[in-house]
Amino acid sequence: MDTKALRQKILDLAIRGKLVPQNPNDEPASILLEKIREQKQQMFKEGKLKKKDIKNDSIIFKGEDNLHYEKFADGSVKCIEDEIPFELPEGWSWSRLASLTAIITKGASPKWQGVDYTSSGTMFITSENVGVETLLLESPKFLPEKINEIQPRSILETHDILTNIVGASIGRTCEYTLVDSANTNQAVAIIRLIAVDMVSYVVKCLNSDYCVNLMFANQVNVARANLSLTSLANFLIPIPPLKEMYRIIAHLDCGLRHISGIQSSEDELRQLILFTKTKILDLAIRGKLVPQDPNDEPASVLLERIRAEKEELIKQGKIKRDKKESVIFKGEDNSYYEKIDGEMFYIDEEIPYDIPDTWTWMRLENCCVKEIRRGKSPKYTENSAVLVFAQKCNTKYNGIDVSLAQYLDEATLKRYLSDEYMQDGDVVINSTGTGTLGRVGIYRNTDNxxxxxxxxxxxxxVIRSFSCISSHYLYAFMKAHQSELEKKGEGSTNQKELKPLTLKEMLIAIPPLSVQKRITNAIGTTFDRLSLIEESLN
Structure with missing residues (x-):
């Protein structure tokens, strides 16, 4: 079930007056808005509001011609029919967000640069703490008390509405429900309504697709997207009669609570599926997923086949002879040794776990028919007959997506040898980038x-195995170690890279070829069934 779409559908019905029955006896929203205007004027007279807090107040009404008009504070009137996004039921009214508020402001954290966070004091709310209708405070931050003296208008009060107005989380809105005051920064707008009874409804309205789409449509196109307070204050908000507003909130809270329950169950099931896949891969590479047959031709025989295949490729000039070929074996003392160029090394401490007797350990470098290396830095063009496989093509959740590839300038083709073109079964590993480094995928011709x-x-x-090592088994092995590969990046935080040498030295548990086939079949069958469950959730 697409709970996100269902949630938005319910919110959309609510703000259009289609979620609960209309009652013609309800006091119309125009009366509620008139009371808000009167209260704002009184607060201005008492010095609680400034001139700028009321100068943009307006009244939106329908004229005798059934068109919408807006009357401004200076007495001028303008037809705004073109701005009205949808029709409202009788008794409802449109209002600018500014007309509903005492203040719309934000923090100003640049003035706080250099201030250290503390373990107590004034809570500091950032965009990370603003969820969809939920205040997220798993790891709260605090500031020294003196900050409140520096930025008094960004001090939060209970029932303030918080809306993210900077970055990718633009539009996330929740109510500040805590009793203790807090402070916020410039990434969060503070919306303080005149009528506290309306807070829950306005929060839900701002979280609806209608308002979120407005926020994205009005954001400033700069290096980091942001929404101005002026644009936010100008939003048209559909206002129902107060009694209907109560009924809407009751229905929404009940319905959204059920949706959250469904979403929670789906999230738990997705996590269980992910855990199951991880466990299956772990069992597979340890020789515990499929039965072992002592009559299977041992993996040590594969070494002879690899040597023969390698010699043939050397004769053809396709690869160079490895000057330091590695052979790993068990000694008479039952410990593991590695022979490199005639020299013997004890490597028991490197062996991560036990494998069946018919299996063998190999360095990844010795499993590959081509040198383990990265591709070249490409020169792109608008259109050509050759694509460039970038790390974004190896997606986090949807496997290989060649539609994300760009075109290579064919004038640079002479830089590429024939073995550098990707082939069916190539294992690909993202080797740079925070959040993508170490991600493992397998390229199939059917993806392209x-x-x-x-x-x-x-x-x-690119990792390309010899023909007697199943590329799908090698992919499964590498995928099972993805979390380890993610940690093997070297360099500064934002410039980490997974070096080819790190991959070359990786130990690979190689089963007999017949076992490789049984393992890949078992993984494929099980993963296909799990994928059907995932698809049903979507």
Whole structure:
């Protein structure tokens, strides 16, 4: 079930007056708005509001011609029919957000640069703390008390509405429900309504697709997107009669609570599926997923086949002879040794776990028919007959997506040898980038529906195995170690890279070829069934 779409559908019905029955005896919203205007004027007279807090107040009404008009504080009137997004039931009214508020403001954290967070004091609310209708305070931050003296208008009060107006989380809105005061920064707008009874309804309205789309449509196109307070204050908000507003909130709270319960159950099931996939891969690479047959041709025989295949490729000039070929074996003392160029090394401490007797350990470098290396830094063009496989093509959740590839300038083709073009079964590893480094995927020709040739870019490492090592098994092994690969990046925080040498030295548990096939079949069958469950959730 698409709970997000269902949630938005319910919110959309609510703000259009289609969620609960209309009662013609309800006092119309125009009366509520008139009371708000009177209260704002009184607060201004008492010095609680400033001139700027009321100068943009207006009254929106329908004229005798059934068109919408707006009357401003200076007495002028303007037809705004073109701005009205949808029709409202009788008894409802439109209002600018500014006309409902005592203040619309935000913090000003640049003045706080250099201030250290503390373990107590004034709570500091950032955009990370503003969820959809929920205040997120798992790891609260605090500021010294003196900050309140510096920024008094950004001190939060109970029932303030908080809306993210900077960055990717623009539009997330919740109510500040705590009794203790807090302070916020410039990424969060503070909306303080005159009528506290309306807070829950306005929060839900601002979280609806109608308002969120307005926020994205009005954001400033700069390096980091942001929404101005002027644009936010100008939003048209559909206002129901107060009694209907209560009925809407009651229905929404009940309905959204059920949706949250469904979403929670779906999230738990997704986590269980992810755990199951991880466990299956872990069992597979330890020889515990499928039965072992002592009659299977041992993996040590594969080494001879690899040597023969390697010699043939050397004769053809496709690869160079490895000057330091590695052979890993068990000694008479039952410990593991590695022989490199005639020299013996004890490597028992490197072996991560036990494997069946018919299996063997190999360095990844010795499993591969081509050198483990990244692609080249490409020169792009608008259109060509060759694509560039970038790290974004190796997606987090949807496998390989060649539609994200760009075109390579064919004038640079002479830089690419024939073995550098991606082939069916190539294992690809994202080798740079925070959040993507270490991600493992497998490229299949069926992923590339364009029919065009494709080469990897410099942020992707390609692993291509010998024919007697199943590429799908190798992918499963690498995928099982993805979380470890993610931690092996070297360099500064924002410039970490997974070096080819790190991958070359990786130990791979190699089963007999017949076992590799049984493992990949078992993984494929199980993952297909789990995918059906995931699809049903969507």
């Amino acid at each position: 529906t364009t029919g065009l040739s494709i080469v990897p870019d410099s942020h992707v490492t």
